[in-house]
Amino acid sequence: MVMTGDKRCTGGFVDEMRSVAMKLHSKDQSKEGEKETEGKPWRKWDPTIDGYLKFLVDNAEFRNTGLERAGNLAKDLDWFKEQGHEIPEPLAPGIDYSIYVEELSKKDPHAFICHFYNTYFAHTAGGRMIGKKVAAKILNGKELEFYKWDGDLPLLLQNVREKLNKVAENWTRDEKNHCLQETEKSFKFNGDILHLILA
Numbered sequence: 001m002v003m004t005g006d007k008r009c010t011g012g013f014v015d016e017m018r019s020v021a022m023k024l025h026s027k028d029q030s031k032e033g034e035k036e037t038e039g040k041p042w043r044k045w046d047p048t049i050d051g052y053l054k055f056l057v058d059n060a061e062f063r064n065t066g067l068e069r070a071g072n073l074a075k076d077l078d079w080f081k082e083q084g085h086e087i088p089e090p091l092a093p094g095i096d097y098s099i100y101v102e103e104l105s106k107k108d109p110h111a112f113i114c115h116f117y118n119t120y121f122a123h124t125a126g127g128r129m130i131g132k133k134v135a136a137k138i139l140n141g142k143e144l145e146f147y148k149w150d151g152d153l154p155l156l157l158q159n160v161r162e163k164l165n166k167v168a169e170n171w172t173r174d175e176k177n178h179c180l181q182e183t184e185k186s187f188k189f190n191g192d193i194l195h196l197i198l199a
């Protein structure tokens with residue numbers, strides 16, 4: 001097992017999911033990314049408070065997991081309310097995605113696991129970088145609860161990686177491939193939610 005900070009290689013199926021996910025990043029997002037950058041490189045984004053609130057509200061729609069964000073998001077939204085901002089209703093990107101993953105959770109567990117992995121791990125990786133950057137640009141550096149986890153994050157992630165690897169040990173190669181093929185959809189849905197930050 002190779003350990004490199006909190007992006008540890010586990011030697012299991014998570015390595016395969018990570019490898020597909022990293023290739024789907026643009027070159028400006030990660031040095032492991034292989035896609036050309038579309039639109040403005042994310043470091044040059046001009047986020048708005050209204051857009052950021054839309055993004056946060058739409059993320060609050062995910063309810064099925066272990067690295068849950070909903071409780072922390074609720075605290076952040078309360079904070080914005082106290083600051084005098086109006087909290088928007090969830091929009092199509094978050095609603096559509098929550099309906100889609102809920103369906104998958106019942107009908108297609110292999111594909112569901114792909115969304116589980118990509119969404120929750122993305123928040124701990126690029127998500128934290130985005131959180132810092134957006135906070136510096138429009139929130140006077142305020143650190144949102146969305147980017148805080150109870151306990152030691154690397155350890156939490158490692159536990160989830162081990163669980164995911166264990167589940168996938170019982171999968172056939174076809175089931176694993178079906179899961180990996182879902183990565184593109186996960187990037188599409190999560191990318192649409194992410195872009196609300198600029199709305």
Ligand code: HEM
Nearest residue numbers: 007018021029030042118119121122125126186187190191
């Ligand atoms: C502006 C948008 C994004 C940026 C800047 C970004 C950046 C990054 C970076 C730098 C890493 C590597 C972290 C590390 O190994 O230290 C990473 C990992 C990752 N990203 Fe993204 N990313 C973005 C969007 C996304 C999206 C839309 C998804 C899919 C839902 C995603 C899923 C992942 C996953 C699964 C990992 C692996 C995490 C791990 O190894 O624990 N990312 N991202």
